[in-house]
Amino acid sequence: MTEQLVGAATAAPPADRDGREAGARRTAQLRRWRRRGLLVLGWLAMLLLWEFGSWWYGSRLLPRPHEVFLKAVEIVESGNFVTDFSASVLKTFAGFAVAAAVGAPVGYLMGRYDYWRAFFHDGVTIAGTIPAIVYAVMSLIVFGLSNLGPILAVALVSAPYIALNVAEGIRGVDRSLVTMSEAFGRTPRQIRREVLIPTIVPFVFAAIRMCFAVAWKVEALTEVFGGRNGVGFQIRTEYQLYDIGAVLAWMFLFIAFMLVIERLVLFRAEARLLAWRPEERGTAL
Amino acid sequence: MAVLTVKNLAKTFNLGTPRASRVLDDITFEVRGQTFVSIVGPSGCGKSTLLNIISGVEEHTSGEISLTSDEGRPARMGYVFQDPRLLPWRSVLRNMMYVQDDQGEATVARARRYLDMVGLAKNADFYPGQLSGGMQQRVGIARAFAVEPDLLLMDEPFSHLDAITARGLRAQLQDIWAQSKKTVVFVTHDVVEAVELSDRIIVLQPGGRIYEDIGIDLPRPRRQTDPTVATLQAEVLARLEAMKELGRTTEPVA
Incomplete structure (x- = not known):
């Protein structure tokens, strides 16, 4: 008798179960479509606000979206x-490579050995809190208008993030x-390759994401101050010509490119x- | 046939400091091939430390320890821990291959065979995070057997599992052991488990000395419900109770 009761309580008839599963699938699909709809609505609201701003300030001061x-x-x-994007991308990646080459070993030492942690900790923390604009200006003073300025600025901004994240990972x-x-x-060697490195991968990705967003801005900023090519240089040129439409166009291309790399x-x-x-x-399987 | 010899082994933590504490004292025993030996004793009597010393993960303070294999090659060891200790970023099969020196097809086939023995042949490509705790522990057991060890060390492998899962795994362990006949040193605080699985039980007392070495001569496979197993379990438990009483009336060993 008990077995019958237990059986009745746990095993639902197949038709009922199929119906419930189909219902759950429909609800999930509806939720997905609602999310997509809200995403589109958000974009439309932003464009409307922009159109309104253009109408309010005049399209010379704030060009309209289609312009x-x-x-x-x-x-x-x-x-x-x-031409300019490839110049900016190359400089950013070069800076990133320098940051990884310096930051990753420092992070490894900080994470692995307490003595090295004591040695590097305050220096890395201070380096991480210095405003990016200071690095941009310093790099220009040191390297003038050459490409090395933006590369150094990106490296200086990114290296502390990479070091701290790798240290935390270790x-x-x-x-x-x-x-x-x-x-x-x-x-x-096997333990390093199969245990240590896979452990720090998520931390390295966190560092890359964080650095990537900051590095681009610093690179462009350095070019605005003293570049001879690149996106920042183009933005400065258009600004000097008072072509706000072009400034915004470069900005949006810049954003689009970043999103593509990110995604x-x-x-x-x-x-x-x-x-x-x-x-x-x-997402992966 | 592998032979494990432990002679006058002692271990003191924080040696040379005021906090020095001796956890193992004058441990001597020998395990000959194809024997299943359990080490039982109350918490803190040094069971896991003894296993870590045998495996080489921990240093001992004095005494001798040796493991010989009769084929003239360095002896191999397998280890099953309290928790599964699988690499979460490697699939089940790749976890098993991680501890193998040889990565050839024969080794892969062997790893698959042991996975099949623990009922996880279909889960070879799963990540550990996709398996239940019991399934992960089964992978841990299969991994240790698959290295074809001369000596298999098991440190309370079922202590973190629920009673039903643990019972199933004990039965599975008996089956695999019956087929492979490895030399096993099994640490547990559960006397009932020790009687069910072992040929011999070494009882450690607080302070890390051997209190008794008990032979278990019962036919296999054994089940806890078997009356002869139950009787012997009661007898061994009574002896442990006696040890506990003795501990109350005498000075601590350490």
């Missing part, structure tokens, strides 16, 4: 886009996994490398 769009098309067609290594590896006779490169690389994490599996 800026046409200007962006013009910039892309003129070929300047490719400190977060699960000691029990290291003990397990030792008990099975794994070599220190297509960083997001995918993260989803692939961190596929083991439950929060990533939803």
Whole structure:
């Protein structure tokens, strides 16, 4: 009798279960569409606000959205886009590479050894709190109008973030996994490759995301102050010509490019490398 | 046939400081091949420390310890921990391959065979995070057997699991052991578990000395519900109770 009761309570008839599952799927789909709808509405609201601003201040002071769009098309067609963007991208990546080459080993030492942590900690913290504009100005004073200025500025801004994140990653290594590896006779090299490095990958991604957003701004800012090419240089030129439409067009192209890199490169690389994490599996598997 | 010899082994933590505490004292025993030995004793009597010393993860203060294999090659060891200790970024099969020296096809096939033995053949490509605690512990057991160790060390592998899962895993462990006949040193605080699994039980007392070495001569496979197993369990428990009473009336060993 008890078995019958238990059976009746736990096993729902298949038809009922199918109906419930279909209902849950429909609700989830509806929720997805509602989210997309709100996203589009948000964009429309922003454009309307912009149109209103253009009408209020006049399109000379604040060009209308479609004027800026046409200007962006013009910039892309003129070929300047490719030249200046590639100049900015190269400088940013070069700065990033320098930051990683310096920041990652410093972070490793800070995370692994208490003495090195004591040695570097305050210096890295101070370097991380100095405003980016100070780095931009200093780099220009040191390197003048050459490409090295923006590269150094990006490196100086990014290196502390990378060092601190790598250090945190190393400190977060699960000691029990290291003990397990030792008990099975794994070599220190194997432990570094299979335990330490995978542990710090999420921290490195956090550092890259954080740095990426800041590095671009610093790079462009340095070019505004004293560049001979690049997006910042173009923004300054258009500003001097009082062409606000072109300034905005360069800005939007800049944003679009950043989003593309963020979504297509960083997001995918993260989803692939961190596929083991439950929060990533939803997107990666 | 592998032989583990432990002779006059002692371990003192914080040696040379006012906080020095001896956790193992004059431990001597020998384990010959194809034997399942359990080490039981109350919490803090040095069971896990002894296992860590045997595995080489921890240093001992004095005494000798040796493990020989009869094939003239360095002896291999496998370890099953209290928690599964799987690399969360490697799939189940790749976790098993991580501890293997040889990465050839034969080794992969062996790893798959042991996965099959613990009923997880279909989960080879899953990440540990996609498995339940019991399933993860089964991977841990399969991983240790798959290195084909001369000596398998198990440190309370079922203590973190619920009673039903633990019972299922004990039965599975008996089956795998019956097929592979590895030399096992199994640490547990559960006497009932020790009687069910072992050929021999070494009882440690507080202070880290051996109190008794009990042989268990019962046919396999054993189940807790078997009356002869239950009787022996009661007898061993009574002896442990006696040890506890003795501890109350005498000076601490350490």
